[in-house]
Amino acid sequence: MKRLEVVELGEDIVFSTLERLSSDIFVSREVLRPDYVPESLPHREREIKALTEHIAPIIRGERPSNIFIYGLTGTGKTAVVKYVTNRVSQFAAKKGLNHLSIAYVNCRHEDTTYRALTELALSLGVKVPFTGLSTAEVFKRFKEALNRAGNVLVAVLDEVDFLVKKNGDDLLYRLTRINSELRGGKVSLIGITNDVRFTETLDPRVKSSLGEVEMVFSPYDADQLRDILMERASRAFKPGVLEDGVIDYCASIAAREHGDARRALDLLRVAGEIAERENAKKVTVRHVKEARYEIERNMIIDVAKTLPFHGKLVLLVIALGGGKFNSTGDLYIKYRELARGLGAEPVTQRRVSDIISELDMLGIVTARVINRGRYGKTREVVLNVDPNTLIKAFKDDARLAWIFKNDRY
DNA sequence: CCTCCACCGGAACTTACGGAGT
């Protein structure tokens, strides 16, 4: 193997940036990241205890009941489940028990039956190609692995609603029935969702099986959020860098937004990062205010950049059209002009209708169905975000560059 | 009270693609 050559550095951008970022503010910003599982979860002791009791049979090699967990975003569902399952594994390891496995699947990322199954198989140490096989084949391999290992598998399906919305409850149905087909192993499910009406869309058989045990996580109030933030901040920040009131401010914002702890932690982290970039010695309330905008902007840019081509076009049309269209018909006409102007074949109105729904789902646009009686039924489309941010996000897209070069705007 | 607009939105199908098994 070749060794990397060490390059002589003068005013190296990377080094000076790192130097600057090796922080007067943070001890560990990881602690504030959304996927970090803390060692203590304030105000969730009851849930932790309850969940542990439900899972406990696994220690004796029995199958825990299926559990369904519901709660708004940022109420600690994922954190609690991860925390408990981690600890259960640790406990088992300590006792020398090796008949249990835990699988965690985020169905927002693995949003197809195939991919979710792949993930489950992987947790049993079975590698499955990411494409090429039939779902039935993957399912078979998964089952064989379970039989071979004879394990009790706890499969955590986070944000299950995404999977079900796209692919139906087929996988859930098969997973709830799998135990009767298995000789060696057992499977129990933990489904997590923040969609209240999720279970309504389920096959009754799946519903009753998945909901053997149901848990509801209620939102945090401002005081609880403050406790959580204090706890994390003490680990994340250097002592004394948080100005008075910063934590309260973050907590109050998040409390207003249905007690979303993830939101509160994001605010705190980004505020810290802004302070750091400014070389400030303290994180102030102003930094938190700026963090709000930055988070919003990043979210917009992120979404805008990952949209499929025609999605971008539609969004751009909305942005350029003043952020509001009274009917999808108007929108479609403008869209078609723009597409033709770019030399691209426009997609059908039906497709644009779906694109609007997708944008709506992403929260970047609000589409309300409106009945104009004699004058038909349509959707009114309103942009929810700053058009300039969007336009900025699109500017460095090679395929769209033409619009900004030649045209009015 | 009925009609009929301008769409909505479900469902089945197509095409292009990357990849596995045999």
Next chain:
DNA sequence: ACTCCGTAAGTTCCGGTGGAGG
């Protein structure tokens, strides 16, 4: 080399619909 498979994006077809205007 050939067949089968899943995914993503899009198309085709079509039944459905709330309410202003007659």
